[in-house]
Amino acid sequence: MPEKIVIRIKRQESRQTKPHWEEYHVPYRPYLNIITCLQDIRKNPKTFDGRTSMPVVWESSCLEEVCGICTMVINGRSRQACSTLVDHLKQPITIEPMTKFPLVRDLIVDRASMFQNLKRVKAWIQLKDTQDRGPGPKILPKDQQINYALSRCFTCGSCLEVCPQVNEKNNFVGAAIISQARLFNRHPIGKENKLERLKALTAEGGIEDCGNAQNCLAICPKEIPLVDSIAETNKEITFNLLKLLK
């Protein structure tokens, strides 16, 4: 095993400045993940040749791959820095911010658009209120298993990062949002708002923009059946076409 890990980080102070690369060295230990490397660097923010550099900024929270916040592009692949182990990576390791979202600084990007799009597809169950009204509808285990799989999406944005249809020229909402629409359309009460969700997905930037590259399925860290979600939603749209045209 190498004694030191070589890490190259793409630095950019803000959208107004130009990016540049800086190289850092971190002593090797087993089970090291990318977050620990970044933590090491900030305790002594010096590049490999001893120059003092501004501390690298990045976002992290749960560090156990349930919050999605520390997603970045590591060795060319969009993934969570917490669950990316150095032992599994080729060196030098390159770390860059995601490219499909507006850059904030260094490794931080702004993914607020994903949360906005959840509003667009009404990704919720329309409750009358939260008073005591007894249990919800029965749901069989086989349906629960599918719902649970869909519901584990943590809005990391990797599916947008790898989607060729997400680019400057169009507003494609991406697989995560379509899959969330499917989740609520599957629910016995949620499906009351199915047409509204489908309608939102037939508008500009909706499901028609999907080019069926299927990169989303390959990248999803939670192995969510995103391609199924898109196919299922397409089927629903076709089935309800007359109602949607009204």
Added chain:
Amino acid sequence: MNSNSKRKVIVVGGGLAGLFATIKLGERGIPVDLISVVACKRSHSACAQGGINASVNTKGEGDSPRIHFEETVHGGDYLANQTMVMGMCEKAPSYIYLLDRMGVAFNRTPEGDLAFRRFGGTKFHRTAFAGSTTGQQMLYALDEQVRRLEADGLVTRYEGWEFLSAVIDDSKVARGIVAIDLRNLEIRAFRGDAVIMATGGPGLIYGRSTNSMICTGSAAGSLFQQGVWYANGEFIQVHPTAIPGEDKHRLISEAVRGEGGRLWTYKEGKRWYFLEEWYPKYGNLVPRDIASRAVFKVCHEMKLGIEGKDEVYLDITHVDRKVLEEKLEGILEIYEKFVGEDPSKVPMRVFPAVHYSMGGIYIDARQMTNIPGLLAAGECEYQYHGANRLGANSLLSCLYGGEIAAVRSEEYLASLSEHSTPVSSRSLEQQRKLEEDRMEAILRAHGKENPYVLWEEMGRVMTDNVTVIRYNDRLKKTDEKLLELKERMKHVNVSDSTRWANQAFIFTRQLRNMIELARIITLGALRRNESRGSHYKPDFPNRDDANWLKTTIAKWTPSGPDLSYEAVDTSLVQPKERKY
């Protein structure tokens, strides 16, 4: 026009407690400004794995909210105020049903009803769960409902904003908050007729814990310095089973033992299931404080850790594969991802880690702090778990505390006289300016201390001396160290003077507040000469109800925390000896 028509509530914190309070307020037509350091969906509630307790007795075991209450109070070694706990346990079943209506993907029985599993400190199947990411699933459901209210114009979210301090007027009433935009460092005062704090726990005081990196406790530490009381700080839960890590310790849920997982180590060449031998009735499902002490005893006193290290085995290799996949998938995934071994084939290696703070901001039965108009809910307050929290009660206390805080703040708004003057813009501006000056001072500082190095030193001394086993001489030394760190903070260098996403500056601010809380924890532990729940002193090994059946209250003074004590509400059940 009713007097509440222009009144507004500020909720600080976008985890379960904050979101539920927001929903309950929005539903009553009260506008809410919701402040959260991260997008709400990324809050620490997402990390709760195992489930949420509610005595619905679907298995006909004879469980009831009363038994849930008794076990919670017993599990907490009688330090929790009982009326509040009873209210929570009675409300629990209706919350499970509500979450079910919101579409939380709870596990099901073959008939399609809610499934329940066993957790620590009980013999009943009382814990509803959604795979092994129950907190995440609940958080998402509440976030979705808040999004619905947002679309209706009742909630304004400020995600990526951090609380700095409360605005407390000359008559000592809360009138709003000051917060900072973590991107452009804009410091802004928000007017609020009531403020609900739901800012979570302070695990990061210990450096590495099972907590998320946002769980600094900074908000509570800041309020403490503004005169808000802090209670039972010394009660810190150390969870028996976590994967030790360099960046954090990753929790392996109690659900693993609930589904049949066993703790063991080698003794004289044979597998030794120490919990089952020492606690035949509850076995691997004794409460967390007891299990953590047992692991410490095995590793430190008996030197029987695996290969002499601080580790024991948590074994599920004998559990049916289908059960593992359906009920524990997320947990096993974590282990495999971070350790690289398949826990269905090889026993996991675990060790206790700091997990939860039973103590927190002092509140009364209305969730109100000692400052009128300032309320608190969730892990940041102290009310529900006494000296030790039972597993799967934290999600429940977030919901209950959140609801009570919302209902009580509505009452509070109504009680404000129609003629009560609106908060002067002078009070708001004064506090805002104070925070801005503090920021400028930090950004200008060019000392030699790196804030992250100071943090590491604090984490080490707190973990060594203020966790499972506590000695007075070491607690004294810990406080000396904290004072030294406080002094060194004056010579900090953030190495970054920019005004854009400057994390080193934000962290430096947090660290100051963390040191204040660390002192409350340490001095509270030093003073309490008994053993109760998570607080264990070998020199005082027994619970001492005559002297210490009391809530610790810490108040800020310029010379350090002033500790006083208050009687505990034991109106419903008399304290019994705690045996498992």
